[in-house]
Amino acid sequence: MKVELTVNGAPVAWEIAPGDRLLDSLRAHGCASVKRGCETGDCGCCTILLDGEPAASCVVATAAARGRNVVTLEGLRGDPLLARLQEAFLAEGAVQCGYCTPALLLVAWTLLQSGGPVDEATARHALSGSLCRCTGYVKPLRALLAVAGRPGAQLRGGRGENGLRGRPAAAPRGEERP
Template identity: 65%
Template sequence: MKLTLSLNGHSTELVAAPGARLLDVLRDAGCTSVKRGCETGDCGACCVLLDGEPVNSCVVPAAFAADAIVTTLEGLNDDPLMRRLQDCFLEAGAVQCGYCTPGLLLVAWQRLREGGELTEYDVRHAMSGNLCRCTGYAKPVRAVLDAWEAMP
């Protein structure tokens, strides 16, 4: 099955096997920031933005992405807000193994883009679908708050 979508700002044609999940076609397309962690939608390592909304791509059929706008971390690496978040993650010591980091960065970026007030509870709520086994979430939460406080 051929799939036309906007992937990280570029109109892209991907080939998807019948029943393929968005996670698999994105990794096959070289988006290695999209991680396979559970394949049941429970861990958030495969988080991508589908038409601007965070989704767990392991439970999204690839066909759902037809004509959609898909954004992975690769597509945001040049974005100033994402760079600030990445710097705050590094500065706060929020990265240990780094496997869940792309998912955490994406949900945090999305939450910061929404704007408005941001409490620690809000950050934890935004991250609640992303499992991290290394950090106990303390430093990732701190990093997002740091990035928010530094926003213009």
């Protein structure tokens, strides 16, 4: 089947199979910044902007993106706000392995682009859908806040949601094992 959509400002017509995911279609068409991390919409590495809103492309069927506007990090090349974020990420040491970095940049860009007030709480909330296993989020948050006009902001920490999201009860046998 054929699907027509707009990717990074250009209209495209892709030949796809039913069930193809937007993540795979984008990667197959040169959008290497869109990363595969979990395929269940939990990690955020495959974040794209779908009609301007961050979305996990691994749980979007390519066919469902028909007629919609998709933007990946590649599509923001040359954007001055993205350039400032990229510079801040490098300056603050917000990049370690770099695998989640395109997604963090996209959600940070979206938050700043919206023009609303940005403080630590809104920044943490914006990044909370994107997992990062390397940084503890300190330096990405600092980079985001620096571009938001709060360089050197003292971070106070998140409110803590430890283990309260969807954790299954421990198995009785598992309890007994070291």
